[in-house]
Every structure is written in C-alpha cells, then in structure tokens.
Amino acid sequence: MLIRLLDGLAMSKASPEAQAGPPLIGVSLSIENASIEGYLNTDDPQGTDWLPPECDVSIRNGWFWHKSESPKKLSKLLEIYYNSVGRNCVLLLNVPHNSTRLISEVDVKRLGDLRGAIDTIFSSNLAERCFIKVSSQRGGKGGGFGPENVLDSDHLWTYWAPKDGEKEEHWIEFRGRDKDKGLRFNVIRIQVAIELGQRIKRHEIYVDGKRVANGTTVGYKRLHRIEGGVVYGQIVRIRIKDSKGLPLIS
Numbered sequence: 001m002l003i004r005l006l007d008g009l010a011m012s013k014a015s016p017e018a019q020a021g022p023p024l025i026g027v028s029l030s031i032e033n034a035s036i037e038g039y040l041n042t043d044d045p046q047g048t049d050w051l052p053p054e055c056d057v058s059i060r061n062g063w064f065w066h067k068s069e070s071p072k073k074l075s076k077l078l079e080i081y082y083n084s085v086g087r088n089c090v091l092l093l094n095v096p097h098n099s100t101r102l103i104s105e106v107d108v109k110r111l112g113d114l115r116g117a118i119d120t121i122f123s124s125n126l127a128e129r130c131f132i133k134v135s136s137q138r139g140g141k142g143g144g145f146g147p148e149n150v151l152d153s154d155h156l157w158t159y160w161a162p163k164d165g166e167k168e169e170h171w172i173e174f175r176g177r178d179k180d181k182g183l184r185f186n187v188i189r190i191q192v193a194i195e196l197g198q199r200i201k202r203h204e205i206y207v208d209g210k211r212v213a214n215g216t217t218v219g220y221k222r223l224h225r226i227e228g229g230v231v232y233g234q235i236v237r238i239r240i241k242d243s244k245g246l247p248l249i250s
Contacts, residue, residue: 050194052219055084058094059107065096071110078117088219126183127151130174130236136163138246147172150249159193159250170240170247182234186226188213190238193248194220201242207233 057080059071072080077093084091095111098104128151138145138161145161150172152158162170176183188205192198198217205213205224212231213224240247 047198050198050219053089054092055080055089056092056094057084058096059110060096063094063096065098065104067099071107074110074113074117077110077114081114081118082223082225085221086223086225088217088221121187122189125151126176126185127174129177130183131177133173133175134160134162135168135171136166137161138163155191155250156193156195159248161248162246164246166246170243171237172249173235173237175235179234182232183207183236184230184232186230188224188226188236188238190218190222190224191220191250192218193250196248197245199243199245200240200247201244202240204239204241206235206237206239207231208235 059077060066060069061072062069081091093111095103095107132147132150134147137143137147145159147160149158149160160172174183190203192200198219200216200218202216203214203218204211210233212226215222215224238249
C-alpha cells in the first residue's frame with residue numbers, strides 16, 4: 001500500500017490515451033479465439049488465468065522517427081503510465097531509431113525524464129508514517145495476516161487478510177501520526193496478492209469521511225490519482241465494497 005504526493009492504452013484494442021473503465025483482468029478464452037477482443041475489456045469471475053494486457057504506445061506521435069517531430073511531453077507520458085501500469089497493464093513504450101539507426105538524444109533525454117519522475121513520485125510512502133487500523137484480521141494479532149504486511153516490500157506473498165467468514169464490509173484505515181501536519185497527497189496505490197486470484201470487485205477511498213476515488217477491480221496494481229489535485233486530511237480509509245472471497249491487500 002502506498003500513499004504519495006507527486007509533482008507532476010491498453011492496446012488490447014484500446015487507445016492508451018483514452019483508456020477507461022475498470023482494469024483488465026484474466027480471461028478463460030484462448031488467445032486464438034476471435035471473440036477475445038471484446039472479452040478483454042471485461043472481467044471473468046470464473047477465469048482460470050490472470051492475463052494483463054500489454055499497452056503498446058510510441059514515445060512519439062507515430063511509430064516511426066521523423067525529423068520534424070518531437071517526443072511526447074513528460075506530462076503526457078506520465079498520463080499514459082497511469083492509464084496503463086496504473087490500471088493493471090504492462091506498458092511497452094516504443095522508441096524508434098532515427099536516420100542514423102540510433103535513438104535520438106532528445107528521446108533518450110525524455111526517457112530519462114520519465115524514469116526520474118517515476119522514481120521521484122514513488123520514492124516516499126506516506127503510509128509508512130501512519131497508524132493502521134483494519135476491520136478485522138485473520139488469526140488475530142500475531143497470526144501473520146496483519147495490516148503491517150501492506151508496508152513491506154513483498155507484494156506477492158505477504159498481505160493483510162480479513163477474518164475468515166467475516167460478512168461485514170472490509171476496510172483498511174491509515175491515520176497520520178502527526179496530528180498537526182496531517183497527510184497531504186494526490187496518488188494512492190493499491191496492490192493485492194494476485195497469485196491467490198483477482199478478488200476485489202468494487203472499492204472506494206475516503207479522506208476524513210469524504211470519498212475521493214473509487215474503482216472496480218484492482219488486478220495486480222491500481223494507481224488512483226486524486227481528481228482535483230492534492231488533498232489534505234488525517235484519515236485515509238479504503239473500503240472494499242464487493243469482492244469474490246476475502247480481499248488480500250499487499
């Protein structure tokens with residue numbers, strides 16, 4: 001889990017700049033099946049495989065290099081990043097070679113800018129400075145499934161799990177340790193233990209009781225950029241409104 005203040009396609013037959021709807025998750029159709037094009041844009045609760053789409057997009061306006069063209073602005077590339085990686089997809093960024101069969105220096109610089117921006121954005125996790133409270137936890141305290149697992153570096157094999165058989169709404173809450181400073185941020189990352197299956201169907205995020213973001217499936221990772229920019233508050237609560245089985249937040 002990550003709460004962060006930042007500065008600054010899914011070409012499974014979808015435009016990367018206009019990616020909309022829930023993150024895409026695994027399907028049970030075979031790749032050769034012609035009907036998979038539309039099927040990839042929906043989820044399949046009975047699917048047997050987790051198959052994230054590859055988002056194929058160029059750093060320039062076209063696939064090939066032209067002297068008169070420039071690479072996309074950093075802000076546009078970050079938008080593409082959030083609409084692909086941030087929506088459970090794999091980003092494949094095409095960088096065409098120029099007339100000398102080398103990558104242009106301006107493209108190399110833009111790639112470095114993008115890498116630097118991503119590293120800076122996710123360099124600090126405000127959730128690590130919070131008290132964490134959950135609706136319940138499997139095995140009770142010391143059972144190995146506590147909320148502290150969402151802060152470690154293992155996003156696959158350790159996770160918070162609610163109490164088995166719990167029928168009430170599941171939630172995890174982050175409360176700032178410094179009441180005077182509070183929390184100031186505009187992006188929240190949610191990750192799940194995907195090796196145990198896609199479970200979350202619908203979720204909402206609240207800051208001091210006000211909803212600031214919502215979504216459906218999470219897949220491996222979901223990045224929420226808060227609409228309207230930076231928000232300030234003391235308590236961030238993620239509510240799992242619907243899920244197939246217990247949600248496992250990593």
